[in-house]
Amino acid sequence: MSLKDSLLGLIIIFIWGxxxxxIAWGVQSMPPxxxxxxxxxxxxxxxxxxIRMPNIPWRWMALYAFTLCFGQFSxxxxxxxxxxxxxLASLxxxxxAVFTLLFSLVILKEQIKRSQMLAMxxxxxxxxxxxxxxxxxxxxxxxxxxxxxxxIAWGLxxxxxxxxxxxxxxxxxGLVVWSSWFAMLPFFLTSYLVEGQQAIMTSLTNLNGLSVVVLFYLAIAASIIAYSLWSYLLMRYPAGQVAPLTLGAPIVGIVAATLLLDERMTTQQIIGGAIVASGLVINTFGSQLYQLCQRKVKA
Known part of the structure; x- marks a missing residue:
């Protein structure tokens, strides 16, 4: 990547981390x-x-909204x-990535490599x-x-x-933006049914400055800006070169939570987190490492 695009990648990592x-600040003053x-x-x-409406059938935008938007974030x-x-949530x-592999195997009939099985x-x-x-x-x-x-919802x-x-x-x-018209509907419906009208009215009536900042960060930074930059990088570079950037988000998330929320991980959680991260790295780079080892053996 060029220096400019590498910096854009770092911006994405920071925004998503x-x-x-x-989110933790938001759920303190608003029902999730x-x-x-x-x-x-x-x-x-x-x-x-x-952003122009994409040339995608409504049913596909609705399915995307229900799984990746409503399913994941609710x-x-x-x-x-x-x-x-x-x-810990960021990690x-x-x-x-593991669930994406499993759903790809079951739904799309894609083959899973041995390195991916090990990663799972x-x-x-x-x-x-x-x-x-x-x-x-x-x-x-x-x-x-x-x-x-x-x-699991993200993987689906x-x-x-x-x-x-x-x-x-x-x-x-374009899909992210216009599918949001579908995504907000199940959110508001389930909020009314689960959280209740009283909680909704109380939250909206007492909306404070932090809540507004949270909402605009989630909407503008985490959704519109970050996904726009992500789409830009995917258009310029292979997916295999761009996808590993997401591995940096948990690092930012854990450091930020430690500094701003005073969160502490136990020794067992740190070990478990390191093992999860190792599996994700193997899933992302396993094939390349295997091919590199094969070439060295032949040499």
């Missing part, structure tokens, strides 16, 4: 489902002024509201160690379970994204 601290609905309402309204926001530390959510086993071991540490940390099993469920959304691309459509920032 710091996003977890922003209502916050999700307001986030995607802002994305839809603000983004639609600047579960993630709820996880942080119910006891999942923001720093555990990256297990979406390693990441699974790391997640088990993190989950079993709930008795010695502030993390709740409900918060952890919701975060894993969010990763990634497969929907691939299916859209396979049909000749461009799954770019």
């Amino acid at each position: 710091f996003n977890f601290v922003i 489902l209502l916050m999700g609905g307001l986030r995607f309402l802002l994305v839809a309204i603000l983004g639609s002024f600047f 579960l993630l926001f709820s996880a942080l509201a119910f006891g999942m530390p923001a720093g 555990v959510l990256q297990s979406q 086993l390693i990441a699974g071991l790391g997640l088990y160690l993190i989950a079993s540490a709930t008795h010695v940390s502030s993390m709740t099993i409900l918060g952890f379970s919701l975060t894993v469920a969010a990763a 959304g990634n497969v929907v994204n691939r299916m859209i691309n396979q049909r000749g459509y461009q799954a770019n920032i």
Whole structure:
């Protein structure tokens, strides 16, 4: 990558990593489902002024919105509201790579390489160690379970994204913006049914400056700006070169949560996190490392 594009990649890493601290601040003053609905309402309204509607059938935009937008973020926001530390959430959510592989195998009939199988086993071991540490940390099993469920929804959304691309459509920032019109509907509906009218009215009436900053960060920075930069990099470089950037987000998330939220990870969680990260690295770079070793052996 050029120096300019490398800097853009660092901006994406920072925005998505710091996003977890922003979410943690948001759920302190807003119900999580209502916050999700307001986030995607802002994305839809603000983004639609600047970004053209993509030439994608409505049913595919709705499916994308229900899985990757509503599914992922309703579960993630709820996880942080119910006891999942923001720093750990930024790491555990990256297990979406494992679930993407599994859904690709089952739905798209794609083959899984041996290095990817190894990566899934390693990441699974790391997640088990993190989950079993709930008795010695502030993390709740409900918060952890919701975060894993969010990763599952993200993985399913990634497969929907691939299916859209396979049909000749461009799954770019236009899809993110215009699918938000679909995503906000289940958010507001479930907020009304689960969180209740009283909680919604109280939250909207007492909306403070921090809540406004949170919503605009989630809508403008984490959604419109970050995904626009992501789409730009994907147009200029191979996906295999751009995708590893997401591995940097948990580093930013954990450091930011430690400094700003005073979060601390137990020794077992640190070990589990390192194992998960190792599995993700193997999943991302395993094939290249194997081919490099093969060439050295032949040489």
